[in-house]
Amino acid sequence: MQYDVIIIGGSYAGMAAALPLARARRKIMVIDAGQRRNRFAESSYGFLGRDGHAPGAIAEEAKQQLLAYPTVTWNEGRVFNAIKTDSGFRIETPGQFYDTKRLVLSLGVEDILPDLPGLKERWGKAVYHCPYCHGYELNQGHIGVLAVGPNSIHQALMLPDWGKTTFFLNDAFAPDEEQSAQLNARGVTVETAPVTEITGHADIRLADGRIIPLAGLFTAPATRPASPLAEQLGCAIEDGPLGPYIGVDGMKETTVPGVFACGDAARGAGNVSLAIGDGAMAGVAAHRSLIF
Structure with a gap:
């Protein structure tokens, strides 16, 4: 089965990327390992409309809203390999392969304390x-x-x-x-x-x-993308003030055509609001790339 877009990472940026694609009735899959960066915090501040709310509750509400769209599939798991194919990309999880035309990397980062x-x-x-x-x-x-x-x-x-x-x-x-x-x-x-x-x-x-x-x-701990998938795919990696991050253009596309990236792994530093904005842009750009 081939998807229009597979989004790797189901935290704030990944779900924000999925939403415009779901509303465009595109067949998408979100693959999430369940490791939000702010999972240690009791409250999330500075996010308009949800200031002071529990970050887990914000994420769960967003997930349920996203799953109300019938073209969305949610896969709880970890991707350990991604390769370019003639028709797009092939994603490998333990015991399973998935094919997709476009790929959005919302990998998150690891904090090196x-x-x-x-x-x-x-x-x-x-x-x-x-x-x-x-x-x-x-x-x-x-x-x-x-x-x-x-x-x-x-x-x-x-x-x-x-x-x-x-x-x-x-x-x-x-x-x-x-x-x-x-x-x-x-x-x-x-x-x-x-x-x-x-x-x-x-x-x-x-x-x-x-x-x-x-x-x-x-x-200010050093950070690094939480997965090596971007490097596996050949995406350019930039050096930021806190550590390496995935290089993207203004539409959140990486140096590998058809691969988009968003969230903390694709900027020098970030927070929930910036991750969501980046994710929305990546989702829209991925959709437009399927058309034009």
């Missing part, structure tokens, strides 16, 4: 990466930024809009004279003592024994 005791279990609950998503709820309390490299300066300069900010260098970054002046102008406290542990709610334990209580901690 700093190796620091206590951080992983607080990820998405008291340790965050996006101030627009979680900064407001800290109620202008004391905020920390954990440096992981040169890009961390941007977080440190942004966070004072959400509360008193301390920048923990943790031997990962040393600001130069100009950057130090910028931090000072923003009222950021710079802490040079190494961090040994995250404890309590989001408190920093330093190597000299001090504990600094925080309302929340921000860091």
